[in-house]
Amino acid sequence: MVIIAKKSNPLNPIQWNILAIVFILGFMPFAVAFISNAGSSTDEQWINSTELNDGNIANKDDTSLWLENGGSNLTSWYDTYNPPSNTDKLDCAYVTKGVCEGLYDDSGLVNNQPELWLGLNGQTSTYPTNSFYSDDYFQVRSSQVGQSHFAPGSNNAYAGRSGSEIYSWYLSERFTNEIQQRDTVDALRYWMTSSTSYNCNNNQWSNLTFEGEITFHYGNDTLTYTNFEFEKSNKFEYSQFDAVHGTWSSVCAVGFFVEFDFTGFESLEIHTFNGIGDWDNTSITLTLKNFVNTDYPDDFGSTQLPFAGADYWNLGVQHRELNPVEAGFLIKTGTLLLSFITLVIALASTPYWDPFKNLFKGMV
Amino acid sequence: MFEIILYITTLLISVTVVGGAADNGYLNSGLTRAFGGISTQIVSLNFLNQYTNFETFVRGCINGQVGISGYAFVLALGILLIVWANNLINYKQAIV
Numbered sequence: 325m326v327i328i329a330k331k332s333n334p335l336n337p338i339q340w341n342i343l344a345i346v347f348i349l350g351f352m353p354f355a356v357a358f359i360s361n362a363g364s365s366t367d368e369q370w371i372n373s374t375e376l377n378d379g380n381i382a383n384k385d386d387t388s389l390w391l392e393n394g395g396s397n398l399t400s401w402y403d404t405y406n407p408p409s410n411t412d413k414l415d416c417a418y419v420t421k422g423v424c425e426g427l428y429d430d431s432g433l434v435n436n437q438p439e440l441w442l443g444l445n446g447q448t449s450t451y452p453t454n455s456f457y458s459d460d461y462f463q464v465r466s467s468q469v470g471q472s473h474f475a476p477g478s479n480n481a482y483a484g485r486s487g488s489e490i491y492s493w494y495l496s497e498r499f500t501n502e503i504q505q506r507d508t509v510d511a512l513r514y515w516m517t518s519s520t521s522y523n524c525n526n527n528q529w530s531n532l533t534f535e536g537e538i539t540f541h542y543g544n545d546t547l548t549y550t551n552f553e554f555e556k557s558n559k560f561e562y563s564q565f566d567a568v569h570g571t572w573s574s575v576c577a578v579g580f581f582v583e584f585d586f587t588g589f590e591s592l593e594i595h596t597f598n599g600i601g602d603w604d605n606t607s608i609t610l611t612l613k614n615f616v617n618t619d620y621p622d623d624f625g626s627t628q629l630p631f632a633g634a635d636y637w638n639l640g641v642q643h644r645e646l647n648p649v650e651a652g653f654l655i656k657t658g659t660l661l662l663s664f665i666t667l668v669i670a671l672a673s674t675p676y677w678d679p680f681k682n683l684f685k686g687m688v
Numbered sequence: 689m690f691e692i693i694l695y696i697t698t699l700l701i702s703v704t705v706v707g708g709a710a711d712n713g714y715l716n717s718g719l720t721r722a723f724g725g726i727s728t729q730i731v732s733l734n735f736l737n738q739y740t741n742f743e744t745f746v747r748g749c750i751n752g753q754v755g756i757s758g759y760a761f762v763l764a765l766g767i768l769l770i771v772w773a774n775n776l777i778n779y780k781q782a783i784v
Contacts, residue, residue: 659754
């Protein structure tokens, strides 16, 4: 009589299934994240993205716009505290999807002015400069533009409250015209500060959490990245030169910077998307939303945001570059390796080849 | 197409989880199995979609942004899913 020994199986079916799930939900996302980030550097220098020139940017000719200026909760506040008035400027108390919604009154929606230009139709000086003020130390090139309620504020209609829901801006290519043609962008950083400075010791500072979204526009196409999360303080401290006493002192503005750090894979995707780095014809929609004051989570009303108000704020843009050849090589090689591993796992999952059983023999 | 790959992947995960639970005496009724399966699929789909860049990566591979390597990865992933689906049907376990 011939006895065939039963082949021992080191793992039971459940354990094999767990192994499969771990591969898909554990190994695969980590491997993809590792490959996607290949070539993305954190030690490169930040470069000012806006060209230093004498031209006025963000005015009507450059189509930079407010798309959203605070969210619908602002509407109820204005409805309550500001009597309806049919003037063009008051129409822009609420901007939604790039359109000034106007104030509601008994006759319905009033909409005289269709859009709110970021540069306020040339009313403000938006020349990019190398500092926020003429005598400060902070070397980020920025442009001074109108805050969310500059237009109605000039009619003394500003309610003085920040909306917490959504702020969004369409920024023309002139905000990023210092990014060289054919460059690949690894990260973008937006500096936002109020143009008014304050004593650093006052108590208006808050800790914030909010979310970000960035959309690139090229031709008729768009490419959007979402789910950026930020934890920031609205206290922006910098040094200012006191010309009278010849000393530097600390001053504070309401502000912060937000950083959109792309994986190497995403950087290459953007590079391909905008015609191999055609930054002269690439504009950007920047969105910040769902603000929470973590010091007072239930009451956002009096929280200061750099871009909310009836005055001015400074918007600066910086970028970091990526070597597309190096990143492309690492990503493609890594992807090829992951393909090979996946194929081996597929083959090993069949009854025809059992490397796992040998691997786990004696271990379980 | 990348949505299909994600749905199949998470469907296999939910079938695996529900099948394993049923084999061990849990989720005995059809209702609890359906609830467990759908919940598992939603959670794993959200995980892959929102907490990882797996979806972006697969989409880029399909769109040709990673070149031949990307197509090879999508092909390998497709073969793996077919093998696991076949194994789950015939052997009630993903890896045989």
